[in-house]
Amino acid sequence: MRLFGFFGGFFCGAAVSTGSCVTALKLYQLETGQEQKGTSEKVPEVREDIGRFGFPVTGAEVRHYANHTLSYDQSKRTPRWVAEHLTNHKLQGNTERKHCRFRPDPAIPACFSATNGDYFRSGWSRGHMAPAGDNKQSERFMADTFLLSNIVPQNYENNAGFWNRLEMYCRDLTKRFQDVWVVSGPLVLPQEVDGKRKVSYQVIGNDGVAVPTHLFKVILVQNNNVSDKAEQSQSPPLALGAFIIPNQPISFERSLTDFQVSLLELEKAAGLTFYPRLPKTSDPASETAGGNSKTRTEQEIKSNNKEVNLNTEQSAADSIPTEFGPPTDLCKVDGCKLMGYKEFTLYLTGRKVGSARSIEKLEKFMSELKDQGIQPDDYLTNLYQQKKEELANKEPPKGKTGV
Incomplete structure (x- = not known):
C-alpha cells in the first residue's frame, strides 16, 4: 500500500x-x-x-371553506391570501349579513388567532378578503366569510369606499365573463424613512394583529364560449389585472388603473406566485403599469404546476385550457371602471333604506341624500315607498302601546 x-x-x-x-x-x-x-x-x-421530532409548522397550508379558500399567516393573525371563483349563478341569492357574526376560526389554533376584542376600539374595521356580498347564495357561504381567518384590519373609509367599489366591480364582471377568479390579501410594504427603506406596521389588540400598509387583488377572467378564431382575436378569453391598494382613504378622483401593477411586481412584493397554471405569458399589465416585462419561463411554469399538483387537489377551475393563450390586460379589455360617486351614493342609500327599522330612520336617509344634492332614481323612489308602507303597518297607532 x-x-x-x-x-x-x-x-x-x-x-x-x-x-x-x-x-x-x-x-x-x-x-x-x-x-x-x-x-x-x-x-x-x-x-x-x-427531523426526528418534526420540523417547524407554519400553518400556511391551503385551507378550504364553503365558498372560498385561503392560506393563513399565523404570525400576523391574518390571511396571507384568499381565493374565490365567481360566476353570475353563484352570486344569486338573498342571504343577509345581519344574521352573521364575526368570530374566531375554530380551525386556527387559539394562540395564533385574532379575536373580536383585538379590533374593539382599535380604530380599524374588520375587512373581508372574501366579501360577504359574494356569498349570498347560502347562509353557510356567508357565515364562513365572517371567520376572522378571512379578515384584516382595514381603514374604515377604504373598506366602505374604494375597496367596496372594487369588490362590486368584480361581481359586475360576471355579467360579461363566464368565470372570474379573484385572489385578495394584505401586504406590508417598505417605506422610505430618512433616506432608508424600512418595513414598519402597527399591531392591534392583545394578540398583536398586524395592520397591513396595503391590500392586493388579482383578477383573472375567462370566457369559455368564444370559439370563433376571429372573435377570439377581438375578445380575448383570458384577461388579468393586478392591483395594490393603500390601506387608507381613497377619493373618488382616483381610478382603479392608478393602482394597477404588473403581476411580477405584485408577486415579488407578496412572495407569492399567482395562478401558476397560466400558460407562458409576458406580463399583461407591464406596459400599462410601467412594470417589469419579464416573462414566466417554461421551467417556472412546470415547477409551479408540479408544486400545485403535489400539494393541492386539482379541480375543474384549476385546469385552465392552455389553448386560449396568455391573458391580456383586463383594464384594456374591460376598462376597470369603478362605480362613480353619484351611482355609489344611490347604491348605499338603497341599502340603508332597505334595512331601515323605523319611519324616522327612513326619512333621515332620504334627507341625507337630498343634502348631497342627489335626486333619487326610480329604483330608490319605489323602494322608499314600499319600505314606508311596510313600516307604517308595523308601527302601533299613536296613543297605543304594545303589550
Missing part, C-alpha cells in the same frame, strides 16, 4: 494534467476499497436524524 502511495504521488507530480492525477487516485481507491460512498446515500439518514 505504501509503495503504491509513493508511486501515486510521483505520478501526480509528473502528470501533464490534473485529470491524470484524479484518474490515478481513483484507481488507487478502487484497489484499496477506500472509495467514499456518495453523499446521496447518507441523505435519508441525515434527514431522519434532523
